Amino acid sequence: MTVIRSNSSNLRMGRRSLLQSLGAAAVGISFAGLAGCGKKEESAGGGKIAPTGEEPKLNFYNWDTYIGETTLGDFKGASGIDVNMTLFASNDELFAKLRAGNPGYDVIVPSNDFVERMVAADMLVALDQAAIPNVKNIDASFMDVAYDPGRKYSMPYTWLTLGIGYRKSKVKAKPDSWKVLFDSDEYKGRIAVLSEAGDMFRLYGKYLGKSVNSLTPADVKSIEAMMVKQKPFIKAFHEDNGQDLLLKGEVDLVLEYNGDIAQIMAEDDDIDFVLPKEGSQLNSDTLCIPKGAPHPKNAHAFINYLLDAEVDKKITETILYPTPNAAAKALMPDDYKNNPVIFPPADQLAKCEYATYRPDMQPLYEEAFTRVRAS
Known part of the structure; x- marks a missing residue:
């Protein structure tokens, strides 16, 4: 069976080893300085991001290391926005955390059925798709889905x-x-x-x-x-x-x-x-903005950044999940696109x-x- 092998220019860490290598606790990790680690690089895709007018902070509630190795640092370099990532282990935990009111998260990553559940509970903000032009990169089959018709409340991040x-x-x-x-x-x-x-x-x-x-x-x-x-x-x-x-x-x-x-x-x-x-x-894991998000403009800018083809390519190289981002998938090697574990x-x-x-x-x-x- 074909599997992905990391090369010397792209050493892939497991989902947990990134945190371990940083010595960071799994309750709140700031990636503000990550862009400055190692040799200097231009941000991978996305380009410079215009100021949103909000304070340069964003609180991201995500699955464990479900992100590229330098993505959050690259976003900091492109936007000046400091991302603090906090981790959850299940959709049940995510829902319970937000059910009593948003404690300060700007972007969350619920799975498809929990998008439905959170919409029914009036827990999500309707997205301004004009502020997410990189939606054009998403495969059309992921855009009008039963759990969120027209992608009013969510953007696809992975499927699995x-x-x-x-x-x-x-x-x-x-x-x-x-x-x-x-x-x-x-x-x-x-x-x-x-x-x-x-x-x-x-x-x-x-x-x-x-x-x-x-x-x-x-x-x-x-x-x-x-x-x-x-x-x-x-x-x-x-x-x-x-x-x-x-x-x-x-x-x-x-x-x-x-x-x-x-x-x-x-x-x-x-x-x-x-x-x-x-x-x-x-399942499909998605990017959503919860009601009460303190930095909704930053949240839109972050979601748009994650949907950039080059940015999502670097994320996908790390997490090895099927991407719904057609532009990013086109940039991936054949041993990803033809892997029957990733794409059954x-x-x-x-x-x-x-x-x-x-x-x-x-x-x-x-x-x-x-x-x-x-x-």
């Missing part, structure tokens, strides 16, 4: 799918079914799964032959019983670090996103990724679905999952 990352030398055969994680003691004590309630219940639904969007309260009850039965065989409900557990040998199989596994496949030839035969869930074949994607936000079911997922975790 969930599957099984595994260590080839530790499995008897390719683990091509959710059964190995959800309904078997074959790899007891050697597996890790997600800590996000909705994703877990929907993927169990896929295993049972259902659509991720068709679960009923009775299904939740049945799946909860399956989860409780399986729990003794699970080593960890991971917090956005499943790829690290696999790379370090702490587990041999993990439910993870394809981009995270693609990252560690570039470091360890014994690691692979499979989309289970029952199908999976697609059409017949596999045909069995995958985007989740929609269901206000009738989300509380049931969360309440049941809390009981599973406490059992």
Whole structure:
């Protein structure tokens, strides 16, 4: 299987190693001075950014190291705006943090179903697309989506799918079914799964032959019983670090996103990724401005910067997720564009679905999952 290999001019760090190399805590990281580290370079794309009239600060709430190695420093150099990035580990955590009121974030990165949920809760600002001209770089198929028609509240950042990352030398055969994680003691004590309630219940639904969007309260009850039965065989409900557990040998199989596994496949030839035969869930992570953002003009400028082709290329080289930015993808090498882990074949994607936000079911997922975790 083809994987990306970093060359000497573009050393790729894992999602967590960037933070570790900076010695930064995962609660608030300022990248104001990053542009000045190492040899001087012009900002990668984007050009100089006109002053917005706001104080030169921006608070960014993001997944762990889900950004290029120099992106925030480059933005500082182009705009004079100091970005403070704070990290979250799940959409549930993001939503809970903002539900009681925005504590000061300007740009956030919710997944597609949580965009729907936050719009329904009046938590997002309608975007001024005139202030985001780089929207022209986005592939047209990502522009009019069911969860945000016309992209009124969100801009696409990545798309992704969930599957099984595994260590080839530790499995008897390719683990091509959710059964190995959800309904078997074959790899007891050697597996890790997600800590996000909705994703877990929907993927169990896929295993049972259902659509991720068709679960009923009775299904939740049945799946909860399956989860409780399986729990003794699970080593960890991971917090956005499943790829690290696999790379370090702490587990041999993990439910993870394809981009995270693609990252560690570039470091360890014994690691692979499979989309289970029952199908999976697609996600799209997005860039949004929450209500109460203290720097909305800076936020628009930042989102526009991230959608620049050269800027997104550098982000994509680091995080190795599928990009919806057609202009950036065109700049990427063939071993990215043709990587079947990053871009699964059409017949596999045909069995995958985007989740929609269901206000009738989300509380049931969360309440049941809390009981599973406490059992």
